[in-house]
Amino acid sequence: MSTFMYAAGKNDEDARDRAFYLLKKYTSATLLRRAINLYREFLRDFEREIKRPEVEIDYSNDLVRFLKFLQPMEYAERLLINPARRAEAFNMLRDALDFHSYIWGRKYEELGADDSSDLFYKIGYRKPAEQSFGVFGKANSAADLISMLCATLNKNGRIFFSHPLSKARSAMCWTYESIFFDKLPVNGIPPIHFPARLTKCPPPNKDNKNEIWSGSQISVTGIWEPWAIDPKIGVRCPNYCLAGDTASQYQVEGTDTLEDVRWRLIWKDTRYENGRTPSEEADYFSPDLSANVNTPIMRSALPGQACPESGEWFAPHLCSKTITMVAGEIMPGPEFGGTGSVIWYLTRRPQTPNSN
Incomplete structure (x- = not known):
């Protein structure tokens, strides 16, 4: 659980540094590789379990179906490290993420996968998915990480602050109010840990020459920050955007209103251009995050x-x-x-x- 709390006007600079770190982590090749490795482990463990001599039902078709979702993940991994093709990678990952709705969808619900006598249940299948652990906990954690990566672009996605969701207040991705909130497993945000030393976020971009208004097209892939129209509000939480995206509105902290803002680039994403992974990424998953954000598999x-x-x-x-x-x-x-x-x-x- 994140120990950082945002207090407007008191720790804005620390909040910028931490948001900058998280946005890079959430869009990194290291995060995608972690998700792919978890999904491979899920496939390996599932195959091992269904091939045990005491299992009388033939689950080979299920394994084949699950394997098909691995291909777009692996192809997206190669594209993600190419700055010119990152948009293609994100599109493929949306397709790959369909495995989650398939596994926790109508088919296995009707087949009784959540019944205590079923093999799926015995190896960790639970409904809702965030309560899964063991074999299926790995699949759900892989989905959480890929969803996190895709959510950096889906600014209309919501972070809920309480249960039940139908009555909960929420905020769009990403605001200072939402980016540090990892308390509810239903949001699919892995526990947030910050390293002892953080790379400083670039300073606020006070040059309005190349700013982009909400509703216009983003020109450069990287991290942008929103400047409110009201000068008293100033600059808000940075966001990651792909070139060609439509600049979103922003939900100012403490309100439910979406407002037009002026987006300004503070960091161009040129990671992996030299074929190397930034040293910062070595600590992204250390200590290792395991297969369930609720930690039963930790x-x-x-x-x-x-x-x-x-x-x-x-x-x-x-x-x-x-x-x-x-x-x-x-x-x-x-x-x-x-x-x-x-x-x-x-x-x-x-x-x-x-x-x-």
């Missing part, structure tokens, strides 16, 4: 191993059993359950510190 352990963390643990292949363990205790159970290898996943940490 910790796992095998029978016979020492419990790495106190809390409630769940083994999908051990009769859906949940146990309470204390760190250091030996994880119980056989190596194999009735439906596959036994792996324990941490599903809930203690609510209060252990008095002992």
Whole structure:
């Protein structure tokens, strides 16, 4: 969960630096590679589970269908590092993202994938998707990352601030109000972590010569900042835009009104032009983010191993059993359950510190 809170007029410069960092991370080749690797892991784990001798249903057609979504991801990866073809990459990723609506859509709902006796359920399928873990948690996390990448362009996307969503206040992407909000899993925003040292955001662009008004076409791929018409409001949260996009309106913090603004370029995206990945990206996923933003897959352990963390643990292949363990205790159970290898996943940490 992000520990940074935006306070207008008090930490604007820090907010700009952090927003600049997040926008680069959310549109990076490193993020896409992380998403692709998670999806590959999902495919590998799914294939392993459906080929176990005790599985009587033939799921090979499902695997083939899931594999088809990998191709546009891999092709988009090559395009994303080419500044002239980044728009093509984003378009392909929108197609690739269809795997999420397919897996968590009507087909598997009607087939009972969320039934406790179903193989999908036993290997982590849950509805809603953000509650999935294990094998299917990896697929959902891959979708979250790709959605995040695409959301940098979809300025009409919304970040919701509470439940239920039908009554929740929301803000468009990206404003200072929304870019640091990672508290609700339904928003699909992975936990936000900032490095000890941040690259400074370029200073506000006070030159209005090449500014672009809302509704006009963006001329350069990069990070732009919106200047409100009202000079008292000043410059707001930076946004990432592709050349050819239509400059959006902006939802000023604390309001529900979309306003026309003047967009000014502060950073041209020339990453990867020399064939190298910026050193900053090495820390984007360190510590490693695992397969569920709610962290049930952040910790796992095998029978016979020492419990790495106190809390409630769940083994999908051990009769859906949940146990309470204390760190250091030996994880119980056989190596194999009735439906596959036994792996324990941490599903809930203690609510209060252990008095002992």
